[in-house]
Amino acid sequence: MTSTDDHDPQQRPRSPNGRLLRSVETAERDAAAASLRESGHTFQQIAEELGFCSRGAAHDAVNRALHAIVKKSAEELRQREAERLDGLYEEALSVLERTHYAHSHGRLVLDTDGAPLPDDGPRLAALREMRQVRESYRRLHGLDAAQAADVTVRQTAPPADESDRRERLGAVAAEIARRTASGQAPDAEDLLSE
Numbered sequence: 001m002t003s004t005d006d007h008d009p010q011q012r013p014r015s016p017n018g019r020l021l022r023s024v025e026t027a028e029r030d031a032a033a034a035s036l037r038e039s040g041h042t043f044q045q046i047a048e049e050l051g052f053c054s055r056g057a058a059h060d061a062v063n064r065a066l067h068a069i070v071k072k073s074a075e076e077l078r079q080r081e082a083e084r085l086d087g088l089y090e091e092a093l094s095v096l097e098r099t100h101y102a103h104s105h106g107r108l109v110l111d112t113d114g115a116p117l118p119d120d121g122p123r124l125a126a127l128r129e130m131r132q133v134r135e136s137y138r139r140l141h142g143l144d145a146a147q148a149a150d151v152t153v154r155q156t157a158p159p160a161d162e163s164d165r166r167e168r169l170g171a172v173a174a175e176i177a178r179r180t181a182s183g184q185a186p187d188a189e190d191l192l193s194e
Contacts, residue, residue, distance in 0.1 A: 009135055027068070034065035081140055089133045096126040 014021060022030070029050055036046045043055035043062070052058040102109040104117040109117045138144045 001058060012043075022064070030061040030065040030068070033061040035151075037062045082137065085133050085137050085140070089130055089137075092126045092129040094135065096123055096130070147191075 002047065003045040033046050033050055033052075036049065037043070041049070043058040046052065046062070047055045050061075050063065100119040100122040101116040111117050
């Protein structure tokens with residue numbers, strides 16, 4: 001009913017990220033479990049009929065089958081959306097590649113030599129649209145990595161009391177005034193860490 005590969009994780013193939021891959025037999029068995037569940041069988045009945053070691057294992061098989069269906073549907077939707085975005089990109093590219101001439105009040109605008117004056121507006125609009133399509137494509141496929149932030153936290157000793165705090169603030173204010181008067185740009189971070 002099942003291959004020994006399904007029971008021995010050492011013998012089963014792994015994906016590039018190290019996860020165990022399901023065999024064809026396991027996928028078919030999971031699909032059969034989902035079909036039985038859909039027809040009203042209990043997990044215990046599914047386990048007995050398909051030879052799972054427990055009703056929990058039958059439950060897991062049904063969940064794997066449902067997850068595979070959802071994943072497949074999501075991937076198909078992603079593919080359709082990517083095709084639509086590709087179509088939009090191609091259309092914008094065709095606008096970009098055409099020659100556009102300036103018009104005013106329904107008439108072609110000519111330069112001093114009598115030649116039609118090129119209009120860059122449609123080309124720039126096509127470039128903006130192409131950029132937006134590419135951004136949508138990257139979001140659709142999760143290609144935009146989260147932005148990392150480099151944050152440095154410095155801890156200063158708290159003032160002993162209110163008079164100490166006022167004294168420290170007064171010293172910082174005096175140093176800002178001195179640096180400003182001498183033409184230096186005061187750096188608050190440096191002043192507070194002194």
